[in-house]
Amino acid sequence: MKRLFPIFGAITTALLGFALYEALIAAPTEQTMGNVQRIFYYHVSSAWTAFILFAINFVASIVYLVKRSEKADVIALVGAEVGVVFCTVVLVTGPLWARPVWGIWWAPGDVRLTSTLVLWLIYVSYLILRRFSSSGQTPMIAAVLAVFGALDVPLVYFSIWFFPTQHPQPVIGDGGAIDPRMMHVLLLNWLAFSCFAALLCWARYRLEVLRRDVDETLALESLLEPRGSR
Amino acid sequence: MSLFSSITAASLAKDIRLEWRSKDAINSMLFFALLVVVVFSFSFDPNAEESRRIAGGLIWVAFLFAAVVALNQTWARELRNQVLDAYRVSPASANSLFLAKALGNFIFVCVLEALMTPLFILFYNLRALGPAWQLIPIAVLGTWAIVVNGTFFAALSIRTRSREIMLPLLLFPISIPALLAMVQGTAAVLGGEFSARFWIALLVTYDVVFTIASLFLFETVLHAE
Secondary structure, X not given: OOOHHHHHHHHHHHHHHHHHHHHHHHOOOEOOOEHHHHHHHHHHHHHHHHHHHHHHHHHHHHHHHXXXXXXXXXXXXXXXXXXXXXXXXXXXXXXXXXXXXXXXXXXXXXXXXXXXXXXXHHHHHHHHHHHHEOHHHHHHHHHHHHHHHHHHHHHHHHHHHOOOOOOOOOOOOOOOXXXXXXXXHHHHHHHHHHHHHHHHHHHHHHHHHHHHHHHHHHHHHHHHOOHHHO | XXXXXXXXXHHHHHHHHHHHHHOHHHHHHHHHHHHHHHHHHHHOOOOHHHHHHHXXXXXXXXXXXXXXXXXXXXXXXXXXXXXXXXXXXXXXXXXXXXXXXXXXXXXXXXXXXXXXXXXXXXXXXXXXXXXXXXXXXXXXXXXXXXXXXXHHHHHHHOOEOOHHHHHHHHHHHHHHHHHHXXXXXXXXXXXXXXXXXXXXXXXXXXXXXXXXXXXXXXXXXXXXX
16 A cells, blocks of 8 residues: 555656646647637646545545444545645636636636535535534534535526526537547546545545544543553 | 424424523524614615615625524523433434424524514615515525524534534535525515526425435434534
């Protein structure tokens, strides 16, 4: 396990480098948007990665509620943390891309923008809850909140979908055909980002397990300390 | 009357009696909502057309903030004298307690709304251009949406440090679809241009989903060690 980590890290680094080259140099330039469009490869890959991580958080939370396994709780925590990081990347690259293309930083009422923002808010509140809650109840409380958050996502989507607005249409996905070369680069970037996310999760998972071990040992030591020695 | 509903009724009656004698929640909610209305009326000087557009947002934000005041007291009250622990060891169903608490909060917030709405109409010169009766289902469903989740999250947040801050942090993100539906539905009725039907349907869905989820998970939350 320990030897696998640097190997996986090296593979991820190589993949990220290659994906960067492909996105910035090898991919064809978009006709109307020009080079600005290249942010697309990062924006969309981060979004897909974030959604997968939030899904992992949801599944792990349900597993925790059913089985009460500590492993599931750590996975849920890691999924939410790394998911929030990638979701933040999406929310930062979105306006950067929107400004030169749509002429505005933010389109209030756009389904994807706003539901991503609400998703981000929900998971930030999840992390705050974990930070604020003390004692052994944290995993249960957090898992319950994760279930509520996941139930909320489709409702958020539908509510904003109907929001009356005159925002610019999203550039991708509404029937417009995408150049197969671009699709190829996008998928490559997504793969690289997923590997990067997996690497982060792995490191964070080990850190969290170690942290809990240390806490447990410290608690035990304070119990076992002989009274006479004080 | 079945055992479940009699426990619910007893618990609800106790909460209402407590509130009737102390008037803690309703007084603080009323004054808070009044302050919000007054501050908003200073910050905007809207004409009739504009106020029709923004009033839906103002009124619901005021009610949401005021409701949090009452929701925070829901379970904190039971912590004194270990009432909650007594409930935990009793064989009574957890859901009957939850329903009683949610219904109690629902009644308090409805009273608040009944008292504050005339004031709002007065301050902002409101007149509905659409079918005004639709405001009633929007208000009832919207209030239940805030209250059912709020009661549940208040039970979560009593297990954290600084619980009074925690409740809005948990409640507001999850409530965004309901809040959007209330605000847009109210604006649709007041403006009379769009139909509020979709928003009412969304509120019904939201209420059903989260009522079931709360009843499903409340026992886990109450009995957590």
